[in-house]
Amino acid sequence: QQQVKQSPQSLIVQKGGISIINCAYENTAFDYFPWYQQFPGKGPALLIAIRPDVSEKKEGRFTISFNKSAKQFSLHIMDSQPGDSATYFCAAGTGRRALTFGSGTRLQVQP
Amino acid sequence: GAGVSQSPRYKVAKRGQDVALRCDPISGHVSLFWYQQALGQGPEFLTYFQNEAQLDKSGLPSDRFFAERPEGSVSTLKIQRTQQEDSAVYLCASSDPGQGYEQYFGPGTRLTVT
Numbered sequence: 001q002q003q004v005k006q007s008p009q010s011l012i013v014q015k016g017g018i019s020i021i022n023c024a025y026e027n028t029a030f031d032y033f034p035w036y037q038q039f040p041g042k043g044p045a046l047l048i049a050i051r052p053d054v055s056e057k058k059e060g061r062f063t064i065s066f067n068k069s070a071k072q073f074s075l076h077i078m079d080s081q082p083g084d085s086a087t088y089f090c091a092a093g094t095g096r097r098a099l100t101f102g103s104g105t106r107l108q109v110q111p
Numbered sequence: 112g113a114g115v116s117q118s119p120r121y122k123v124a125k126r127g128q129d130v131a132l133r134c135d136p137i138s139g140h141v142s143l144f145w146y147q148q149a150l151g152q153g154p155e156f157l158t159y160f161q162n163e164a165q166l167d168k169s170g171l172p173s174d175r176f177f178a179e180r181p182e183g184s185v186s187t188l189k190i191q192r193t194q195q196e197d198s199a200v201y202l203c204a205s206s207d208p209g210q211g212y213e214q215y216f217g218p219g220t221r222l223t224v225t
Contacts, residue, residue, distance in 0.1 A: 006153075032212040034212075034213070034214075036216075041218075042218055042219075043115070043202055043216035043217050043218045043219050044154065044202070044216045045216070046213055046214070046215065046216075049212065049213065051212075089153050089154070091153075093212065095212075096142065096206065096208045096211075096212050097159060097166075097167065098144060098156040098159055098167060098170070099144075099146075099154075099156065099214060100156070101153030101154050101155070102153055103152060103153050104151070104152070104153050
């Protein structure tokens with residue numbers, strides 16, 4: 001019930017392409033869905049987040065799409081750059097309490 | 112302003128030793144979380160404080176793990192009688208519930224138990 005399933009495990013995209021990472025959840029009590037970016041040796045950095053009352057949120061090159069009925073959400077990175085190469089984690093939470101994280105997607109953007 | 116800081120950044124312990132990991136949250140952040148991140152995995156929740164009150168410790172893997180936040184600011188995660196399976200990165204995050212749901216993470220402490 002608490003799991004968040006993330007795919008793909010790894011992704012290779014050409015510079016300028018679109019990176020798409022998907023997550024699915026089971027617990028309908030989740031009401032907060034953030035995405036984090038993590039570089040090696042660093043802590044996760046909050047990238048963008050969405051609440052279930054909207055279906056899409058865009059911040060710069062990053063967009064979250066949210067499908068409440070399917071219990072799925074995804075991260076789209078437009079115009080992907082080599083500097084975007086990192087591990088991305090989706091997460092889900094209830095209220096302002098603990099987050100449940102996906103297993104991560106290792107993104108490599110080739111120049 | 113300053114972000115979440117953690118110390119030490121790296122800790123090597125021999126099996127059976129006790130360790131203490133420190134977290135300094137963002138100033139004014141009421142909520143503080145500890146997560147454990149195994150190599151190649153996503154962070155997993157350990158425990159949660161609101162001010163000095165430990166409201167959820169359901170993620171602590173055993174009674175060897177203990178966390179405290181006595182004055183509602185700095186927090187310490189203590190692991191007694193460390194085992195090899197305790198090797199992981201321990202992450203601390205803080206948030207201000209009055210401002211939203213966002214949790215901000217520190218750089219983590221990498222614990223290696225030999």
